[in-house]
Amino acid sequence: xxxxxxxxxxxxxxxxxxxxxxxxxxxxxxxxxxxxxxxxxxxxxxxxxxxxxxxxxxxxxxxxxxxxxxxxxxxxxxxxxxxxxxxxxxxxxxxxxxxxxxxxxxxxxxxxxxxxxxxxxxxxxxxxxxxxxxxxxxxxxxxxxxxxxxxxxxxxxxxxxxxxxxxxxxxxxxxxxxxxxxxxxxxxxxxxxxxxxxxxxxxxxxxxxxxxxxxxxxxxxxxxxxxxxxxxxxxxxxxxxxxxxxxxxxxxxxxxxxxxxxxxxxxxxxxxxxxxxxxxxxxxxxxxxxxxxxxxxxxxxxxxxxxxxxxxxxxxxxxxxxxxxxxxxxxxxxxxxxxxxxxxxxxxxxxxxxxxxxxxxxxxxxxxxxxxxxxxxxxxxxxxxxxxxxxxxxxxx
Numbered sequence: 001x002x003x004x005x006x007x008x009x010x011x012x013x014x015x016x017x018x019x020x021x022x023x024x025x026x027x028x029x030x031x032x033x034x035x036x037x038x039x040x041x042x043x044x045x046x047x048x049x050x051x052x053x054x055x056x057x058x059x060x061x062x063x064x065x066x067x068x069x070x071x072x073x074x075x076x077x078x079x080x081x082x083x084x085x086x087x088x089x090x091x092x093x094x095x096x097x098x099x100x101x102x103x104x105x106x107x108x109x110x111x112x113x114x115x116x117x118x119x120x121x122x123x124x125x126x127x128x129x130x131x132x133x134x135x136x137x138x139x140x141x142x143x144x145x146x147x148x149x150x151x152x153x154x155x156x157x158x159x160x161x162x163x164x165x166x167x168x169x170x171x172x173x174x175x176x177x178x179x180x181x182x183x184x185x186x187x188x189x190x191x192x193x194x195x196x197x198x199x200x201x202x203x204x205x206x207x208x209x210x211x212x213x214x215x216x217x218x219x220x221x222x223x224x225x226x227x228x229x230x231x232x233x234x235x236x237x238x239x240x241x242x243x244x245x246x247x248x249x250x251x252x253x254x255x256x257x258x259x260x261x262x263x264x265x266x267x268x269x270x271x272x273x274x275x276x277x278x279x280x281x282x283x284x285x286x287x288x289x290x291x292x293x294x295x296x297x298x299x300x301x302x303x304x305x306x307x308x309x310x311x312x313x314x315x316x317x318x319x320x321x322x323x324x325x326x327x328x329x330x331x332x333x334x335x336x337x338x339x340x341x342x343x344x345x346x347x348x349x350x351x352x353x354x355x356x357x358x359x360x361x362x363x364x365x366x367x368x369x370x371x372x373x374x375x376x377x378x379x380x381x382x383x384x385x386x387x388x389x390x391x392x393x394x395x396x397x
Contacts, residue, residue, distance in 0.1 A: 007055035008063065010076040010338065011091070014358055015365065015373040016290050016318075018297035018309035019121060020338075021080045022091040023060065025106040028052040029093040031125060031164045034233040035150065035190050037222045037256070052099045057108035064116045075340040076358070083336065084307035086119040086144075088299075096126035096134075098163065110137045119307035121146055121299055123187070125164045130176045138182055141305035145177050146185035146215075150192060152202055159236035171209055178210025183302035186211045189285055190219035191267065193259070194244055195237045198270050207278035213300035216271040217285025218264055220256040221245070253372060261288045261379040268292065269396060288379045291318035292395060312337055314362065318378040321390035327381065329388070332362050 004027035014020040028051055029036070064081065066072040073082040089095060095106040113120055114137050123146045128134060138145070151157050152167045165173075178184050186206045191198075206214055221230070221242055234240045242250075242257060249260035268289045275282035283298035284290055295301040296319050297309045312335035321327025341356040355361050365374045369383035376383055380394040 002053045004053040004055040005059075008060065008077055010080065010342065011088075013287070014310070014313060014338075014342075015362065016287055016313050016315040016377070018311065018313070018315065019086055019088040019299060020310055021077065021085050021087050023087040023089045023109070023120070024091055024093050025055050025057075025089075025095045025109050026052050026093050026097065026099065027055075030097050030099060031094055031161060033150070033161045033164065034229070034236055035160060035192075035219060037220055037225075052093075052097070054099070054103045054105040055109075057105055057112060060109055061112045061115075064112065064118060068116055068118075073339075076338045076342060079338040079340055080310070081118075083310075084119060085310050086121055086304065086307050087113070088123070089113075089120045090123035094124050094126060095122065096124045096128040100126075100128060107134065107137075110134065113142065114139060117142055117306060119304040120144070121185075123148065125161065125170060127165045127169050127173050130173050135176075135180065138177075138180070140181050140183065140302075142307070144183040144185065144300065144302040144304075146187050146299060147174055147177075148187040148189050149202075150188075150190055151196060152199070152205070153196075156236070160233075171205060174206070174211055175209035178212075183213075183300065184211050185213045185215060185300050187215040187217070187285065187299075188271075189215065189217040191216050192219055192237065192241075193264075193267055194248065195239055195241070198267055198274065200274055203271075203274040203278045203280070207280055211280055212302070213281045213283060214271070214275045215283040215285045215298060215300075216268060218259055218267070220258045222256055223252060223254070258286075264289065265379070265395070288377060290315050291322050291378050291381075293319075310338075311335065312362075314365070314373075314375045314378070317388070318375060318381050318390070321388070322378075322380055322392055322395065325390060325392060327375075327388050327390045329366055329375065332359065332366065337362075 007024045009022050011020045011022050067078045067081040073079055100106050119142045121144045125148055147170050150160055154166045157167050174184050249263040251260050268284050272282040281294040283293040290298050317327055317329045337358045343356045352364055355364050369376050375381050375388050380391050382389050382391050
């Protein structure tokens with residue numbers, strides 16, 4: 001069996017992400033979700049849904065031991081670990097997909113995280129998460145569990161997520177996790193607008209099973225996805241999503257087609273309102289709206305005994321600026337950033353000659369307000385007269 005070797009890394013979305021430390025226990029995912037962007041971004045060798053490769057659990061154990069017990073803090077990953085930045089566990093594949101029953105690799109990772117009392121957000125669709133052997137490993141001091149949904153319509157979910165547990169099962173999973181006092185997140189991702197509209201019943205149901213935090217993120221369509229894949233998604237949904245995006249307002253980057261910020265604005269603000277109505281906090285998974293989340297981390301703010309999120313990205317300035325009316329990025333020079341070269345963590349198209357550290361890349365983007373991932377990527381943050389300003393009126397705040 002081939003081992004998955006690149007399962008621990010520093011994410012390239014550090015420009016606005018508070019959880020830049022990625023942990024995956026498998027390469028590939030057999031849930032076969034038709035909307036999955038990971039299979040397009042990480043499927044260069046094909047068969048993302050069939051050829052599943054496990055990671056070696058000893059790698060995580062060795063790294064945590066080196067950093068936490070022997071102060072080996074060199075490089076981006078080790079630097080983050082030294083600050084107890086939580087792992088995003090299940091970033092590009094589901095850690096509790098069916099193959100876990102055979103290999104138990106995620107179970108071994110969870111044992112290691114518990115042993116070192118290391119914080120993490122576990123992201124899954126699986127009901128395996130509430131099986132006794134897994135449930136007993138979770139600790140509210142280090143564990144936050146995020147369950148994702150594209151829809152609560154079981155018939156539609158069966159078409160979109162053919163081998164994943166149906167939404168009703170996932171709701172019961174959240175109920176069991178919450179009853180154990182764990183911090184739970186319901187992630188509506190992808191939000192299939194305009195095929196579906198925000199349904200207040202979703203928020204009511206999440207609240208009734210004790211969910212702490214709700215995340216909303218609109219569907220992204222990979223620019224390199226194959227027509228056969230897009231057609232399968234469109235047939236399941238009964239509409240051509242790319243054409244709908246063109247009708248409503250479309251933008252695209254090197255990797256994704258998505259709705260414009262203006263096209264998403266109403267949905268994001270309504271989701272936040274509904275989450276608050278049912279006594280839950282809200283986070284926007286859409287990058288352009290991260291800053292209107294209730295906390296700097298769009299995935300929520302559990303009270304971990306140890307550990308802290310990464311706060312020195314552009315999201316901090318946007319988050320504070322949209323609330324105070326004035327915006328400053330002076331903290332970029334003053335605050336902690338992971339040390340070491342980021343060159344190998346970035347796609348060759350994203351590298352900037354001579355800029356190999358997190359801080360240098362952030363400052364480079366500050367000087368280029370019209371570039372991708374600059375602060376103007378956040379809706380309501382503008383650049384005028386050689387300075388960044390926060391236009392609260394755009395967000396109706």
